[in-house]
Amino acid sequence: MNTVLAVAVSFDRRTPESVGWTSRATRDNTHDRGMTAIDVHNLRKTYGAHAAVDDLDVTIEDGEVFALLGPNGAGKTTTIEILTGHRRRDRGRVQVLGQDPERAGLDWRVQIGVVLQEVHDAGQLTVAEVVRHYARYYPSPYQPDEVIARVGLSDSAELRLLALSGGQRRRLDVALGIVGRPRLLFLDEPTTGFDPEARRQFWEIIRALRGDTTVLLTTHYLDEAEALADRVGVITAGRLVAVGSPAELGGRADAPAEVRWLDGGTPRAATTSDPSGAVAELSRRFGGPVPGLVVTRPSLEDIYLDLIGDVTS
């Protein structure tokens, strides 16, 4: 109980309901709205002759949850590594929270949280020890026990990291990514290898950060991008080929629809950007109900496969 108190005391402007987890959005709405968290222009990174990131442009606003969606090898991890200052770029302008990650110092690191792939450190330490330790790097961290509870590891707090399952380990990674109260959180393929149940639980953790923290996550799961992101950027072969809300991505809202019907028992189909007009026309022709009428819009998956197919083929 006193852990909750400690957090409550530290946030003067918070309402009791928002203790600990929501409030940066509420608090900062007045001056943070519309500010740019990440601004990338003409970003390029090559390994030998292979361009891992090829003239990438993207802008992410403060408070947004942005998903970088793409197949394996599309350049997602390289992009994250460049944005977090782990890798040098060959070319381009990159601003993250107003600074260039290649030159940014510790005051910048204090404001970001990073969850990278494939970290298997500190196997002999317990969850609680590690989270408490990482809290000490920051000037105003969240309460470690609160963070552990938030990622659902309270029952495993005294377990050594070696004893954790893959999913638990990933939750710990997130705990370490958020314990410093970041303004901006990077998550590199956070749920790869999870079973569906674990992924859904994980999504809840990320959703709870919404408003408090700007999130850039990479994923190759379409449903993950759709479930979590305000906007999705589709990346393939190092290029951003489409950006938009999940509903509008790739012109999904007004993409050509397919109209199918039966003409004297024979299946007919037409692709049209005006399905309403096509159906009206058919009704007139049949002088009433159209036999076997079906109108389909492309699914997000169709759009996505189309987008990445354009570039890879």
Add this chain to the structure above:
Amino acid sequence: MTTAVATASASIAVTRPPSALRIGLSRGVLELRMFFRERDAVVFMFALPPTLLALLGSIFTESFQGTGVTASQVFTASMIAGGIASTTFVSLGIWIAAERDNGTLRRLRSVPMPPLSYLMGKIVLVVVTSAAEVAVLLTVGVVLFDLQLPATAERWFTFGWVFVLTTISFSLLGIAVSNLARSARSAPAVVNLPFLVLEFISGVFIIPITELPGLLLSVGSLFPLKWAAQGFRSVFLPDSMTVHEVAGAWEHGRIALVLGAWCLGGLLLCLKTFRWRGRRDS
């Protein structure tokens, strides 16, 4: 546990980032905790130098004429330098290569940790482990080979500065050598080969050191281990033993100079070569 909670909640009120010193001490505690929980690694790493000392020391039984000093006592003194090199150079070389491989360093690179704090954590670790190693080696020397611990403050003072300079120079070289290993798996081989060669050409296993062929001796004299071993011999052996040193004297000034230069060189080498990422993912 109480302190951990108290520190965390106290720091919420402060907006300034924690100091490098505070983070460094916190890292030191963590390093020690991780180290001593790796039980097998710890037991074997600590046990190797004393085991070598006990075995080889029992073989070198002759004594030096007119001094009453036995070869095993000389070996004990030299082996203290070897033991420190093992808890610093070998241990850090392998350990940091593993940290680079398993992502520890990438994670630390992601948090607002001053690089100096990382170094401080390692220093806390190696000072504790090296002191423990020296205590074990001295115990073997005293119990098995009748080694006399020095009685004068002056000799303990010499012990102090030789210990500090040896620990620092070999730690920095260990951090530097960790960069040579391509993976955690190859690190033990990559680190142990130069270490064993160095022990031989520095006269740790060859008693007295003047028995070494001139060429090996010249090469060995370029590296810090020869000087560290000489320093510890000057602490634990009577001055009559200087006749079995290369220069016929303990050469304290030169020992301080060479070890000091290696501290500086090691630091520059670390600053120049340290990598936060493994080769496989760069």
